[in-house]
Amino acid sequence: MAEHPPYPVGLRLTGRRVVVLGGGQVAQRRLPALIAAGADIVLVSPEATPSVEAMADAGEITWERRPYEEGDLADAWYALIATSDPEANSRASAEAEANRVWCVRSDDADAATAWTPATGHSEGVTVAVLTTEARGRDPRHTAAIRDAVVEGLRDGTLVAPHHRTRTPGVALVGGGPGDPDLITVRGRRLLAEADVVIADRLGPRDLLAELPPHVHVIDAAKIPYGRFMAQEAINNALIEHAKQGKSVVRLKGGDPYVFGRGMEEVQALAEAGIPCTVVPGISSSISVPGAAGIPVTHRGVAHEFTVVSGHVAPDDERSLVDWPSLARLTGTLVILMGVDKIGKIAEALVAHGKAPDTPVALVQEGTTAAQRRVDATLATVAETVREKDVKPPAVIVIGEVVTVGPRPVE
Numbered sequence: 001m002a003e004h005p006p007y008p009v010g011l012r013l014t015g016r017r018v019v020v021l022g023g024g025q026v027a028q029r030r031l032p033a034l035i036a037a038g039a040d041i042v043l044v045s046p047e048a049t050p051s052v053e054a055m056a057d058a059g060e061i062t063w064e065r066r067p068y069e070e071g072d073l074a075d076a077w078y079a080l081i082a083t084s085d086p087e088a089n090s091r092a093s094a095e096a097e098a099n100r101v102w103c104v105r106s107d108d109a110d111a112a113t114a115w116t117p118a119t120g121h122s123e124g125v126t127v128a129v130l131t132t133e134a135r136g137r138d139p140r141h142t143a144a145i146r147d148a149v150v151e152g153l154r155d156g157t158l159v160a161p162h163h164r165t166r167t168p169g170v171a172l173v174g175g176g177p178g179d180p181d182l183i184t185v186r187g188r189r190l191l192a193e194a195d196v197v198i199a200d201r202l203g204p205r206d207l208l209a210e211l212p213p214h215v216h217v218i219d220a221a222k223i224p225y226g227r228f229m230a231q232e233a234i235n236n237a238l239i240e241h242a243k244q245g246k247s248v249v250r251l252k253g254g255d256p257y258v259f260g261r262g263m264e265e266v267q268a269l270a271e272a273g274i275p276c277t278v279v280p281g282i283s284s285s286i287s288v289p290g291a292a293g294i295p296v297t298h299r300g301v302a303h304e305f306t307v308v309s310g311h312v313a314p315d316d317e318r319s320l321v322d323w324p325s326l327a328r329l330t331g332t333l334v335i336l337m338g339v340d341k342i343g344k345i346a347e348a349l350v351a352h353g354k355a356p357d358t359p360v361a362l363v364q365e366g367t368t369a370a371q372r373r374v375d376a377t378l379a380t381v382a383e384t385v386r387e388k389d390v391k392p393p394a395v396i397v398i399g400e401v402v403t404v405g406p407r408p409v410e
């Protein structure tokens with residue numbers, strides 16, 4: 001038979017019976033997409049992997065615990081044949097052929113009547129990549145093409161100009177702790193679509209260098225604020241640019257709502273009638289300790305972690321933090337913006353009962369090339385910070401979790 005390329009098509013399987021033979025790795029990989037397509041899935045297999053079994057337990061598929069029998073494909077619209085028995089696979093694909101059921105075979109692409117493409121999704125579009133010949137099929141190559149297309153669409157390096165929907169108004173994007181790879185996919189896409197980016201000093205600054213030259217990048221710290229407060233001036237800049245019909249991204253370090261004044265900007269935009277999207281980010285409070293080998297919780301060590309702002313000292317009347325209660329907690333304390341006040345913070349914790357030898361770690365510029373970790377105890381931390389010249393930005397971790405990981409290599 002002359003070899004023709006396959007004919008690509010999107011099957012609409014909602015409520016339609018799909019029969020899967022075999023409950024191994026192939027089924028495990030293919031079932032989630034069939035479930036997402038809303039298919040009425042019957043799995044026929046004496047055994048299944050724990051993940052496939054969980055899908056049956058959750059009612060996402062119907063599992064008949066037995067080997068394939070003639071007639072199983074009778075009412076199917078589509079079949080996936082993937083048992084470990086080649087003879088059963090052949091009988092099943094003969095039945096599929098006789099009943100005109102499109103069937104994929106994991107063990108013999110030549111004998112199959114359908115092939116599964118490598119698929120990926122981006123913003124309401126499914127990218128499906130198929131090899132055109134059964135012989136010489138190279139699934140890694142098709143997967144690599146799929147990855148390149150999906151990744152390109154997501155990060156904006158592959159632009160589909162006529163169909164691109166730009167998000168109007170302002171997007172408040174949490175940029176993560178600093179490593180440019182730690183922004184979310186959505187954040188990166190919005191950044192790629194932006195006309196104006198107003199960025200904080202913290203966060204993934206390297207991403208700004210990748211922006212095309214027409215993008216107007218504004219350093220939030222340099223917005224002149226004359227008779228306004230700095231935050232008010234930033235709010236005004238966001239509103240002004242959005243009113244000009246620009247796509248504005250407010251790029252912030254970590255997560256916008258963790259000591260990021262995100263809600264103040266959301267409120268100002270709402271008052272001005274400007275649409276606003278908030279994209280969460282990876283907060284430094286968890287990721288920076290993690291990057292330095294410190295888990296904020298650990299089984300048998302810490303069952304809670306508390307994130308605290310240390311920007312005002314415990315004896316400052318503006319402080320909203322209940323330091324005596326924090327001193328009584330047995331879990332982890334994570335302090336942001338606390339380098340300058342760490343001496344007073346440590347004193348207050350010890351005065352209210354925390355052991356002076358409680359371990360402390362300071363992680364400066366976490367997840368960046370300049371990351372540095374300095375260890376101390378509550379008794380020694382003030383002196384250590386001075387001696388080792390620890391500077392903001394740093395996350396301070398207080399508690400036994402500091403010592404559970406392998407010792408950091410200096």
Ligand SMILES: C[S@@+](CC[C@H](N)C(=O)[O-])C[C@H]1O[C@@H](n2cnc3c(N)ncnc32)[C@H](O)[C@@H]1O
Nearest residue numbers: 254255258260283284336337365366393394395
């Ligand atoms: C104004 S707060 C913003 C926190 C941010 N919204 C978040 O979720 O990570 C700034 C503080 O976050 C911490 N921080 C942020 N990025 C950091 C990093 N890469 N390394 C160490 N500390 C960081 C420091 O304590 C810094 O003073």
